[in-house]
Amino acid sequence: MHAQGVWVFVEHLGGEVAPVTFELLGKGRELADDLETELAAVLLGDGVRDFAEQLFRYGADKVYLIDDSVLKDYRTYPYAKGIVKLAQKYTPEIILIGATTLGRDLAGVVATWLNTGLTADCTELSIDKTTRLLHQTRPAFGGNIMATILCKTARPQMATVRPRVFPLPEPKPRIGVVVEEELGILEEEVPTRIIKYEEEKGPGVYLDKAEIIVAGGRGLGSKKNFRLVEELAEVIGGVVGASRPAVEAGWIPYAHQVGQTGQTVRPKLYIACGISGAVQHLVGMQMSEVIVAINNDPSAPIFNIATYGIVGDVLEILPAITEEARRVLAGQRGVR
Amino acid sequence: MHAVVLLKQVPDTAEVRIDPKTNTLIREGVPSIINPYDAHALEEALRLKDKYGGKVTVVSMGPPQAAEALKKAISYGADRAILLTDRKFAGSDTLATSYVLAKAIEKIVSQEPVDLVFAGKQAIDGDTAQVGPGVAARLNMALITYIERVEEFNPDEGYVVAVRKIEGRKEYVRAKLPALLTALKGINEIRYATMPDMIRAARYQPEVWGKEQLDVEEAFLGLKGSPTQVWKSFVPQAKARAKVEMLTGSPEEVAKALVEKLVPLTLIANK
Numbered sequence: 349m350h351a352q353g354v355w356v357f358v359e360h361l362g363g364e365v366a367p368v369t370f371e372l373l374g375k376g377r378e379l380a381d382d383l384e385t386e387l388a389a390v391l392l393g394d395g396v397r398d399f400a401e402q403l404f405r406y407g408a409d410k411v412y413l414i415d416d417s418v419l420k421d422y423r424t425y426p427y428a429k430g431i432v433k434l435a436q437k438y439t440p441e442i443i444l445i446g447a448t449t450l451g452r453d454l455a456g457v458v459a460t461w462l463n464t465g466l467t468a469d470c471t472e473l474s475i476d477k478t479t480r481l482l483h484q485t486r487p488a489f490g491g492n493i494m495a496t497i498l499c500k501t502a503r504p505q506m507a508t509v510r511p512r513v514f515p516l517p518e519p520k521p522r523i524g525v526v527v528e529e530e531l532g533i534l535e536e537e538v539p540t541r542i543i544k545y546e547e548e549k550g551p552g553v554y555l556d557k558a559e560i561i562v563a564g565g566r567g568l569g570s571k572k573n574f575r576l577v578e579e580l581a582e583v584i585g586g587v588v589g590a591s592r593p594a595v596e597a598g599w600i601p602y603a604h605q606v607g608q609t610g611q612t613v614r615p616k617l618y619i620a621c622g623i624s625g626a627v628q629h630l631v632g633m634q635m636s637e638v639i640v641a642i643n644n645d646p647s648a649p650i651f652n653i654a655t656y657g658i659v660g661d662v663l664e665i666l667p668a669i670t671e672e673a674r675r676v677l678a679g680q681r682g683v684r
Numbered sequence: 685m686h687a688v689v690l691l692k693q694v695p696d697t698a699e700v701r702i703d704p705k706t707n708t709l710i711r712e713g714v715p716s717i718i719n720p721y722d723a724h725a726l727e728e729a730l731r732l733k734d735k736y737g738g739k740v741t742v743v744s745m746g747p748p749q750a751a752e753a754l755k756k757a758i759s760y761g762a763d764r765a766i767l768l769t770d771r772k773f774a775g776s777d778t779l780a781t782s783y784v785l786a787k788a789i790e791k792i793v794s795q796e797p798v799d800l801v802f803a804g805k806q807a808i809d810g811d812t813a814q815v816g817p818g819v820a821a822r823l824n825m826a827l828i829t830y831i832e833r834v835e836e837f838n839p840d841e842g843y844v845v846a847v848r849k850i851e852g853r854k855e856y857v858r859a860k861l862p863a864l865l866t867a868l869k870g871i872n873e874i875r876y877a878t879m880p881d882m883i884r885a886a887r888y889q890p891e892v893w894g895k896e897q898l899d900v901e902e903a904f905l906g907l908k909g910s911p912t913q914v915w916k917s918f919v920p921q922a923k924a925r926a927k928v929e930m931l932t933g934s935p936e937e938v939a940k941a942l943v944e945k946l947v948p949l950t951l952i953a954n955k
């Protein structure tokens with residue numbers, strides 16, 4: 349039987365579908381149209397039937413549903429078994445999964461059981477219409493280059509994609525069909541049990557939702573200088589971001605890291621200070637609306653994607669911008 | 685308690701520099717290290733050994749040089765080290781890698797029972813985070829990813845409890861033994877090697893297993909056994925945006941020019 353259809357795994361927590369699912373449905377819709385095939389959402393959980401309508405609105409033609417009390421909390425074994433069972437019966441051509449902690453936990457197991465290829469953290473997906481192959485692009489291992497990866501013969505072709513890499517599509521009224529299957533796994537068969545959980549308290553770093561990000565890189569030179577980045581962020585109401593070396597040097601916690609191994613962001617404004625613009629950083633922020641780059645090396649690749657560029661010493665320029673912004677914003681406040 | 689720890693040798697990216705002309709990593713002279721996540725996984729395994737007694741076996745697949753990473757692990761206190769190396773293993777993607785690692789663990793289990801397998805969450809050279817779950821899937825072991833610590837190990841009743849850290853919450857997960865755990869970075873402080881262990885490591889030669897020593901089928905090895913292939917690689921092109929506008933002048937002048945541009949776009953907000 350021919351593999352057919354593009355599938356998107358539906359991630360949900362606390363009664364809500366994760367936005368990455370809708371982003372993947374948006375991209376999945378394009379891929380399915382190019383392949384002239386259908387787009388399906390794969391929905392597993394306990395009492396999740398009602399999500400189906402939302403999934404149709406975001407582009408799904410079909411929802412494969414397994415609704416079972418064993419699926420109440422996400423656990424690798426029953427979720428992976430459920431998807432494998434569906435995939436073996438309905439043979440999709442492509443399965444897309446969000447590259448979240450949950451999605452990564454799941455994807456590696458599903459791909460192994462299906463004996464197929466899996467490409468992590470894709471930043472671009474497209475169909476070659478002549479070969480019908482999925483072109484999966486991600487930063488290449490250990491180089492400042494991107495690689496396009498193919499899974500030529502094994503099916504399905506599987507990829508994970510981080511949240512915010514693809515835009516959220518516009519929901520539209522639309523109808524679809526629900527195909528329901530049984531899980532067929534008893535609680536006793538599941539090798540893990542969640543005994544308890546603790547919600548992490550305290551304000552998190554909501555980089556992925558920030559409208560303004562001021563990010564610092566190795567060019568700041570020290571933890572003390574990194575304060576300059578934080579000061580500008582404070583004044584203009586932004587969130588602090590960082591490149592990997594700034595995180596590794598201990599100037600700022602990992603939660604602030606932008607890039608392939610950190611967060612993917614899409615703010616209105618991204619100010620990159622002392623960041624060279626390596627691909628692993630660019631893939632995390634290139635979708636920002638306006639990018640400002642401050643770097644003393646005029647040939648730094650960050651200038652290739654910047655809207656406004658400033659060549660000079662970040663240690664002199666940052667305080668000047670902070671000062672100017674403070675002055676202008678104070679003036680605005682006075683006028684109001 | 686017998687734990688197997690999967691260790692990958694990786695280039696120390698903290699030392700990596702980009703060649704400004706070719707835009708690629710300069711690999712020459714870059715030292716190799718134990719993948720940092722795996723070093724924390726090893727530490728977690730050694731702590732269990734300190735507490736419950738037993739043994740830690742470290743396993744790495746890679747070129748002959750990966751023996752160095754294994755010897756380093758011995759110096760920290762691992763008991764046995766196995767290097768999986770063979771020309772036929774070269775070019776493995778994550779599916780082919782998890783195949784060889786799983787086969788090696790099966791062989792170890794046939795020699796002496798294994799309670800726990802530890803891996804890192806991900807290897808810093810590729811960042812796929814696929815190999816740990818893949819090995820667990822092949823061996824049908826319970827899987828707990830992203831662990832922060834092992835809370836309880838109870839071989840008599842056949843379970844382990846680990847704390848896993850995911851987006852916005854911590855989960856206490858109880859898993860049947862044998863289980864595979866993948867460790868986060870920075871979860872524990874890695875010990876210093878003791879003098880006797882350093883001496884032992886200097887003399888230690890890891891066991892070397894190739895295709896012949898494992899019950900493997902050639903079709904699943906290396907490039908042949910890897911469903912994914914790099915089709916092309918390229919230097920990323922700038923997104924279709926208007927060419928960069930450079931702002932020049934003294935720091936005060938560029939600051940003024942920039943803020944003038946950003947304010948009307950309501951790009952900067954008053955807090």
Ligand SMILES: Cc1cc2nc3c(=O)[nH]c(=O)nc-3n(C[C@H](O)[C@H](O)[C@H](O)COP(=O)(O)OP(=O)(O)OC[C@H]3O[C@@H](n4cnc5c(N)ncnc54)[C@H](O)[C@@H]3O)c2cc1C
Pocket residue numbers: 489490491564565566567568590591592593594605606607608609610611621622623624625626627628629632642643644645648660661662663697808809810811
């Ligand atoms: C698998 C993998 C995953 C990775 N994941 C990530 C990731 O998620 N995020 C990430 O950021 N990186 C990641 N990296 C690392 C990435 O390849 C780069 O090494 C990193 O982004 C470079 O950070 P940087 O720009 O701060 O430092 P550098 O490349 O060292 O650049 C510093 C810049 O500051 C400039 N500068 C120096 N002094 C000054 C000054 N006084 N004033 C103005 N400018 C100055 C320099 O000209 C230079 O351009 C990853 C790498 C690998 C291999």
Ligand SMILES: Nc1ncnc2c1ncn2[C@@H]1O[C@H](COP(=O)(O)O)[C@@H](O)[C@H]1O
Pocket residue numbers: 690691692693719721722743744745746778781785802803804805806807808810811812813814815816
């Ligand atoms: N070649 C290898 N040898 C031993 N362990 C490995 C190897 N590749 C990956 N691993 C293990 O799998 C984890 C995840 O790797 P990856 O999926 O490549 O990000 C690593 O942290 C290691 O514990």
